[in-house]
Amino acid sequence: MSHTIIEFKDVVKEYDDTTVLKSVSFEIEQGKFYTLLGPSGCGKTTILRLIAGFSEPTSGEILFDGKVINKVPANKRKVNTVFQDYALFPHMDVYENVAFGLKIKKLPKEQIDVKVREALRLVQLSGLEERQISDMSGGQRQRVAIARALVNEPEILLLDEPLSALDLKLRTAMQSELRELQKRLGITFIFVTHDQEEALAMSDEIFVMHDGKIEQSGSPSDIYDEPINRFVADFIGESNIVKGVMIEDNLVEFVGKQFECVDSGMRENEPVDVVMRPEDISLVPVEQGKLKATVDTLLFRGVHYEIFCIDSEGNEWMVHSTKKPLEGQAVGLFFEPEDIHVMRFNESEEDFDARLESYDD
Incomplete structure (x- = not known):
C-alpha cells in the first residue's frame, strides 16, 4: 500500500527580493510517477x-x-537527479560513468560491477559498457544518465526536463521507455517539464504550476477534463474559453444563449468562465447546431483538421474534426451538456474538489 514519502508544508523559497515558491504544500506517494508542469x-x-x-x-x-x-x-538523501544536459563525463566510457558514484563511496570492485551491469540491463544498454559517450546517440546518453542515477538505488528519481534535447520521434519513444521503467522498478519518479502532452502521457499525477504556486493537482484525465481555472484550461491542451453567467444549477449562459450543463453549487447569476475542448464540438448543418458560425481557416493536423470558426458575436471557436469544411462555409456547432465545463473565478482547489464530490452525492 502506498504511503507518503515526500511532503511539503507551506514551503517558501526566496532569492534576494524574488519569491520563487509561495507557501507550497503537497504530498508525494511512494511508487508513483509525478510531473511538475x-x-x-x-x-x-x-x-x-x-x-x-x-x-x-x-x-x-x-x-x-x-x-x-x-x-x-x-x-545524505535517498534521491538522485537526472539533469537536462545529463552531466556525463565525456572522457569516461559508459561503464566508468555509471560506476563513478559507487567508486566515490569506495564500494568493493565486485559489488560495483554487479550494480553497474544490472543498471545497464535495466536501461537496455547491456553490451555497451566500453562505448565512449561521444559515440552515443541522444537517447543512449539519456539512458546512461538514468543508469548512473539508478545504480545508487534511490527511493526517488528526479528528472529535470531530460527529454528536451531529443528530436520529436525519439522523445516520444523515450516517454514510453521511462514510464515502463518506472513501473518495473516501482520507485517514485518526479519529472519536470513544460510540455503538457508529455505530462499527460506519462504521469500518475500532475502538479500544474504557475507563478510559484500549484494551481491544480490530479490525474491527467482530471486535469484535462476538469480544469480549475482559465490558466489550467489554456495551458493543458487546446481550449475554447468564453465569458459566461451561471444562471442557476445546471444552466449557464454564454454568447447570448442559455445552455444546459452539468455544473452546480454556484451562486445564481454568478459570472464564470466557460471552457469547451475542440474535440467535444461537432460540425453539423446550420439548423442542427446549438451555435451558428462561419468557417474562417483550417489546418490539416494529420489525424484531424483544426478548424477555426467565428460565431455571430465575433467569438472564435476551434473545432477538431475529420470533416473538411470549406472556408467561408456556414456551419452549426453542436455539443452536449457534459461537454460544457464551467469555471469559477478564484476558486481554491479544496473548494473545487468539494464541489465536484457533491455532484456524486
Whole structure:
C-alpha cells in the first residue's frame, strides 16, 4: 500500500527580493510517477532542487518519510537527479560513468560491477559498457544518465526536463521507455517539464504550476477534463474559453444563449468562465447546431483538421474534426451538456474538489 514519502508544508523559497515558491504544500506517494508542469520560471525546478538538497527553503518544512530534511545535505538523501544536459563525463566510457558514484563511496570492485551491469540491463544498454559517450546517440546518453542515477538505488528519481534535447520521434519513444521503467522498478519518479502532452502521457499525477504556486493537482484525465481555472484550461491542451453567467444549477449562459450543463453549487447569476475542448464540438448543418458560425481557416493536423470558426458575436471557436469544411462555409456547432465545463473565478482547489464530490452525492 502506498504511503507518503515526500511532503511539503507551506514551503517558501526566496532569492534576494524574488519569491520563487509561495507557501507550497503537497504530498508525494511512494511508487508513483509525478510531473511538475508549468511555464519557465514557475518554480518547478526549484521544487526539484529542494527535494534533492541542492537548496534550502526560506521557510516551511520538507519531510521525507515523516522526518524533516530541511538541513539534510544532498549526499545524505535517498534521491538522485537526472539533469537536462545529463552531466556525463565525456572522457569516461559508459561503464566508468555509471560506476563513478559507487567508486566515490569506495564500494568493493565486485559489488560495483554487479550494480553497474544490472543498471545497464535495466536501461537496455547491456553490451555497451566500453562505448565512449561521444559515440552515443541522444537517447543512449539519456539512458546512461538514468543508469548512473539508478545504480545508487534511490527511493526517488528526479528528472529535470531530460527529454528536451531529443528530436520529436525519439522523445516520444523515450516517454514510453521511462514510464515502463518506472513501473518495473516501482520507485517514485518526479519529472519536470513544460510540455503538457508529455505530462499527460506519462504521469500518475500532475502538479500544474504557475507563478510559484500549484494551481491544480490530479490525474491527467482530471486535469484535462476538469480544469480549475482559465490558466489550467489554456495551458493543458487546446481550449475554447468564453465569458459566461451561471444562471442557476445546471444552466449557464454564454454568447447570448442559455445552455444546459452539468455544473452546480454556484451562486445564481454568478459570472464564470466557460471552457469547451475542440474535440467535444461537432460540425453539423446550420439548423442542427446549438451555435451558428462561419468557417474562417483550417489546418490539416494529420489525424484531424483544426478548424477555426467565428460565431455571430465575433467569438472564435476551434473545432477538431475529420470533416473538411470549406472556408467561408456556414456551419452549426453542436455539443452536449457534459461537454460544457464551467469555471469559477478564484476558486481554491479544496473548494473545487468539494464541489465536484457533491455532484456524486
